[in-house]
Amino acid sequence: MSVIQQIRDKYARIAVIAIALALLGFILMDAFAGRGRMFGGRETTMGKINGKKVDAEAFMRRVSEITKRQGFEGENGTAQAVNGLWQQELTDKIMGDQYDELGISISDKELDQLLFGPNPPQEFRQAFGNPQDPQAWDPGQVRQQYNQIKKSGTPEQKAQLAELIDYIEKQTLLNKYNALLTNSVYIPKWFLEKRNVDNSQVANAAYVSVPYTTISDSAVKVTDADITDYIKAHQKDFDQKEESRSFNYVSFSAAPSAADSAAVRNQLLSLKDSFQRTGNVQQFLVANRSLAQYNETYVSDKDLNIQGKDSIFKAPVGVVTGPLVEQDAMLLTRIMDKKTQPDTVKVRHILIALNPQDAAGQPGAARDSVTAKRIADSVQRIIAAGASFDSIAVKLSDDAGSKFRGGVYDSITRQTQFVPEFKDFAFNNPVGAKGVVKTQFGYHYIEVLSQKGSSPVYKLALFALPIEASSETQSQASNEANMFAGNVKDEKSFNDYFEKNLKAKGYQKQVASNLHPMDFFVTGVNGSARELVKDVFKADKGDVVSPSQPINNSYIVAVVTDVNKAGLPSASSVRQMLEPVLRNKKKADMIKQQMGTVTDLNVVATKFNQQVQRADSLHFTGGGALGYENKVLGAIFNPANKGKVCAEGIAGQAGVYAIRTDAVFTAAVDNAGIAQQRQMLEMQSRQMFRSPVEVLQKKADIKDYRSNFY
Numbered sequence: 127m128s129v130i131q132q133i134r135d136k137y138a139r140i141a142v143i144a145i146a147l148a149l150l151g152f153i154l155m156d157a158f159a160g161r162g163r164m165f166g167g168r169e170t171t172m173g174k175i176n177g178k179k180v181d182a183e184a185f186m187r188r189v190s191e192i193t194k195r196q197g198f199e200g201e202n203g204t205a206q207a208v209n210g211l212w213q214q215e216l217t218d219k220i221m222g223d224q225y226d227e228l229g230i231s232i233s234d235k236e237l238d239q240l241l242f243g244p245n246p247p248q249e250f251r252q253a254f255g256n257p258q259d260p261q262a263w264d265p266g267q268v269r270q271q272y273n274q275i276k277k278s279g280t281p282e283q284k285a286q287l288a289e290l291i292d293y294i295e296k297q298t299l300l301n302k303y304n305a306l307l308t309n310s311v312y313i314p315k316w317f318l319e320k321r322n323v324d325n326s327q328v329a330n331a332a333y334v335s336v337p338y339t340t341i342s343d344s345a346v347k348v349t350d351a352d353i354t355d356y357i358k359a360h361q362k363d364f365d366q367k368e369e370s371r372s373f374n375y376v377s378f379s380a381a382p383s384a385a386d387s388a389a390v391r392n393q394l395l396s397l398k399d400s401f402q403r404t405g406n407v408q409q410f411l412v413a414n415r416s417l418a419q420y421n422e423t424y425v426s427d428k429d430l431n432i433q434g435k436d437s438i439f440k441a442p443v444g445v446v447t448g449p450l451v452e453q454d455a456m457l458l459t460r461i462m463d464k465k466t467q468p469d470t471v472k473v474r475h476i477l478i479a480l481n482p483q484d485a486a487g488q489p490g491a492a493r494d495s496v497t498a499k500r501i502a503d504s505v506q507r508i509i510a511a512g513a514s515f516d517s518i519a520v521k522l523s524d525d526a527g528s529k530f531r532g533g534v535y536d537s538i539t540r541q542t543q544f545v546p547e548f549k550d551f552a553f554n555n556p557v558g559a560k561g562v563v564k565t566q567f568g569y570h571y572i573e574v575l576s577q578k579g580s581s582p583v584y585k586l587a588l589f590a591l592p593i594e595a596s597s598e599t600q601s602q603a604s605n606e607a608n609m610f611a612g613n614v615k616d617e618k619s620f621n622d623y624f625e626k627n628l629k630a631k632g633y634q635k636q637v638a639s640n641l642h643p644m645d646f647f648v649t650g651v652n653g654s655a656r657e658l659v660k661d662v663f664k665a666d667k668g669d670v671v672s673p674s675q676p677i678n679n680s681y682i683v684a685v686v687t688d689v690n691k692a693g694l695p696s697a698s699s700v701r702q703m704l705e706p707v708l709r710n711k712k713k714a715d716m717i718k719q720q721m722g723t724v725t726d727l728n729v730v731a732t733k734f735n736q737q738v739q740r741a742d743s744l745h746f747t748g749g750g751a752l753g754y755e756n757k758v759l760g761a762i763f764n765p766a767n768k769g770k771v772c773a774e775g776i777a778g779q780a781g782v783y784a785i786r787t788d789a790v791f792t793a794a795v796d797n798a799g800i801a802q803q804r805q806m807l808e809m810q811s812r813q814m815f816r817s818p819v820e821v822l823q824k825k826a827d828i829k830d831y832r833s834n835f836y
Contacts, residue, residue, distance in 0.1 A: 173212075174829040175219040182835060185211065201654035205646035208836055212644075220822050221300060230302050232295055240298065242269050247294050256530075300817075308812045313804045322803075324763075328793045330742045331762045333752070334730045336721070337781040338713045346716075348708045350697035356704060357694050364700065368830060369691050372639045372699060373662050373671070374617075375684035376610065376624060377651070380603035380676050382454075382595045390456045390593050394449045397589070401458055402446040407587045417455055418588035423546050424467060424553070426581050432457075439584060457590035467540075469579025471552040474515060474533040478502045479524035479568040493568070502562045502569035510560075515573070524568065534575070540583070548572070595679065604673070607681035611672035620670060620685040638684075640699065643833035653678040656836070662686055663833065714777035721775045721784060730784040758783045763790060 172180040192198070192207040225231065232240075241250055242265040254268045275283050357364045397414060404410040408420040427439050434450045438459045441447045448458040478501045481492050493501075505522060509515055516532040523529035538544065538552055545565040551572050555561070560573045610628065614620045624635050636650045643663055648655040654677075661671045667689045673681040688699045717734075724730060727738045741751035746763050748754040755778040761767055762785055771786040 169834070171831060172835065173215075173831050174827075175216060176223060176827050178219050180215050180219075182831075185215070186835065201646060201656055204836065205654065205656070208832060209644070212830070212832060216823055216826070216828070217300075217819050218296065220826050221296075221303065221819060224303060224818075224822070225299050228303070228306070230299055230306075232298055237291075237295065237298075240294070241272070241291075247297070249290060250294060253290055256527075300819075303818065304815070307818060308815050311808050311811045313807045313811075315800060315804075318800050318803050318807075324746045326792050326794075327746050327763060328791055329744045329762050329787060330740075330789045331744060332727055332738055332740055332786045332788060333758070334727050334734070334736050334738055334784045335778075335781050336717050336730075336734045336736060336775075336783075338710050338717075340734065340781075341713045341716060343709060346709050346712045348701075348705045348712070350701075352708050352712075353697035353701060353704050356708060357697070357700065361694060364694055366690060366692055366695060367824075367828060368642055369663075369689070370640050370642050370695070370699070371662055371686060371690065372637070372641065372688040373684045373686045374620065374635055374637055375648075375650075375658075375682050376628060376633055376635055378603045378607040378610075378633075378673075378681040378683070379679060380595050380600045380681060381679040382593045383599045386596050386599055387451075387456070387593050389596070390591050391449050394456060394458055394589070394591060398446055398448075398458060401460060401587075401589050402444070407460070407462065411587070411589060414589065415591075416588070417590040417592060418457070420587055421546075422585060423540075423550075424463075424465070424583035424585050425540065426467075426583050428581075429540055430586070438586075439582075451593075452590070454594075455590045455592050457588055460587040460589075461584050462587055463585040465583060466580055467553045467583045468577035469539065469581055470577070471538045471574065472534070472536045472576040473538065473552050473572055473574050474519070474535070475525070475528070475548075475570045475572040476502075476505050476515075476519050476523040476533050477525040477568055477570050478505070478522065481568075482524040483526070495564075498569045499562070499564070502571050505571045506560070506562055509571070600676070603676075603681050607673045607683050611670060611683045614670050614683075614685070616668045616670070617685050617687055637687075639702075640690075644830065644836070651677060651680070651682070655682075658682055658684065660833065711777070714775075714782050717782040718775040718777070721782065723773050724771055724775060724784045725773075727771065727784055727786055755779060755783070758785060761785055762787050765790075 170182050172182040172185040174180065189204070189207045189211055192211065193203050196203075196207070198204065198207055240246065244263070244265070246263070246268075251263065254271055256262045272287075275287050279287070401407075401410060411418070411420055427435060430438070432438070432450065432452050438447050438450075438461070441459075441461055443461050443464050446458050446460045449456045450459070478498045479493070480495065480498055501522070505518060509518060519529045519533040523533055525533070528535060535544075538549065540549065540553070542549070545567070547563050547565045548570060551559075551561060551563045552574060555574055557574050557577055560571070563570045563572055610623060614623050621635075624633070629635075638648045638650070641648065641659055641662065643659075645659050646654045646656045648658060651658070657675070658671070658677060661674070662684060665671055665686045667686050669686050671682075671684040671686070673683055688696060690696055690699050720733070721730060730736070731738050739751070744750050744752060744759065744762060746759060748756065748759060752758055758776050758778050761772050761776050764787075767785070767787045768790050769787065772784070775782040775784050
């Protein structure tokens with residue numbers, strides 16, 4: 127006992143010191159990590175492009191602005207904005223270095239001529255031109271609007287204008303760079319002369335083809351070492367800039383079952399009579415939580431895109447039809463009214479807006495409803511007394527899109543994006559009708575000028591309920607997925623369990639190959655699978671990724687099958703692509719070894735049970751009996767083989783060929799002059815020109831940290 131006590135006394139102090147040092151280490155490590163975040167560590171950097179930092183805060187702010195301005199929704203919208211903005215950052219920084227090195231720039235005078243000349247960039251024309259007359263372009267008026275926004279526009283307008291000009295400048299710089307490249311295309315005379323000589327050559331030959339299919343695939347084994355050697359020999363074709371991963375997965379659907387659909391159907395049927403009897407449809411729909419609310423707008427059968435709509439419009443007024451299934455909902459329909467309306471209408475109007483804007487889109491003095499109504503009534507009286515509609519529209523209308531056309535809008539249909547009150551007046555009143563109509567924009571004095579066509583239209587009430595998975599359906603899918611995940615621990619057990627327990631039930635094992643850190647979508651998974659991709663990149667090869675939450679009504683269990691770090695890929699990740707190529711290469715070596723030195727085509731044909739075939743009028747460019755077996759054609763036209771049997775078999779695309787060149791002669795070729803050929807080929811080269819961004823991007827030093835933020 128005394129020995130034990132001595133040990134306790136001697137080492138207790140050491141243990142306390144060790145624990146204290148460990149705690150201090152954790153504190154210091156966290157402090158340094160925090161300082162890293164504060165002073166430009168990875169957490170504040172979205173990435174680096176040729177050493178230039180992409181600030182994370184600024185990047186995320188721009189993504190937010192893009193999604194808001196473009197109306198992008200959900201993860202799909204975020205993915206679109208993130209990837210688009212990242213590509214823009216790559217282009218700007220990579221090409222910016224090129225512009226600086228070559229001295230490519232745009233002067234203020236050049237930009238002014240570009241924007242306010244007779245042929246401005248399409249984006250600028252769309253922003254400042256007349257949407258009703260795209261061909262019209264008044265540089266003086268546009269310059270006035272442009273200067274007005276720069277001088278006194280809202281912060282949002284100024285930001286949008288700056289973004290537009292920035293885009294135009296960058297596009298112009300890129301066009302200049304591309305012009306330098308395309309104008310440098312040159313086809314030398316010697317090349318054209320050699321090409322003409324080659325094209326004039328015609329050969330007659332005999333050959334024996336030994337197809338690769340004469341050797342069974344099972345007789346040839348392609349090893350990982352074979353694939354690795356091939357990858358190393360073709361590094362430029364396989365080098366990866368970033369890590370990629372592959373995984374197998376099984377999806378357990380939590381989508382609404384037949385029982386869930388039946389429950390919604392029964393609920394609608396139980397309310398069908400009440401829906402037909404109610405005198406207040408709007409209140410009924412609200413009280414019963416309908417997805418669709420009541421709308422007084424009339425629609426034709428062409429306007430409504432619903433399965434089974436024929437049965438809807440055949441029903442009498444007041445009669446409820448359904449239930450009908452429409453996407454993820456089930457609905458009842460009731461025709462509230464039916465009448466006839468024109469198909470298209472032409473009107474003219476004068477808008478007295480509650481919040482008017484000037485020609486440059488700047489807000490003017492707001493009006494209250496009483497003032498706006500009084501002005502609109504005055505407009506009606508003045509025009510009724512004989513005043514010119516056109517002149518009043520130019521002076522008083524707050525609708526910049528129509529005032530200079532006398533307030534006219536032609537070919538309005540029920541699908542035209544006008545407010546309902548405006549369309550109701552246009553379609554429900556006869557030609558010549560005039561009146562003041564209130565909308566969310568203010569008061570319109572409207573006159574119906576003409577109407578064309580005639581169709582029955584209907585006022586519909588739609589009672590729609592969502593078809594949703596019940597808690598029982600979701601629990602069943604979740605339980606099956608968790609049972610699977612709990613019984614497997616690696617790729618082998620994953621595959622074994624699937625074959626034994628899931629395959630017979632109709633489940634499918636799917637493959638997701640070559641995914642990258644910023645991928646949002648996975649083959650076979652509907653919608654965004656961003657969280658799944660992030661989980662896969664946190665795991666190691668052989669790890670099983672358990673479902674944490676459903677992805678688009680499915681619980682997914684995955685196993686990571688391959689992890690490819692940046693650089694050359696693993697053999698397993700490219701086996702599917704390279705195995706056929708390398709198998710044929712090995713078959714070619716086997717056939718050539720059996721073929722030996724070729725001296726007589728008949729001997730080769732007998733040995734491989736093939737036939738000697740003729741190929742006359744062959745051209746160096748291919749076609750004819752040998753198609754585009756370029757190696758074979760090259761050997762036939764090789765002067766060293768003229769009048770001889772080629773001593774060695776030639777590995778082609780479909781098999782190994784033994785050949786004999788019987789004759790090579792010159793035929794007349796309809797060639798244009800050298801100058802015309804050069805012009806044609808240079809034109810073709812320019813038409814095939816690809817943007818340099820992709821090529822330069824492959825050579826750039828790119829560090830992408832987006833997956834730390836999205």
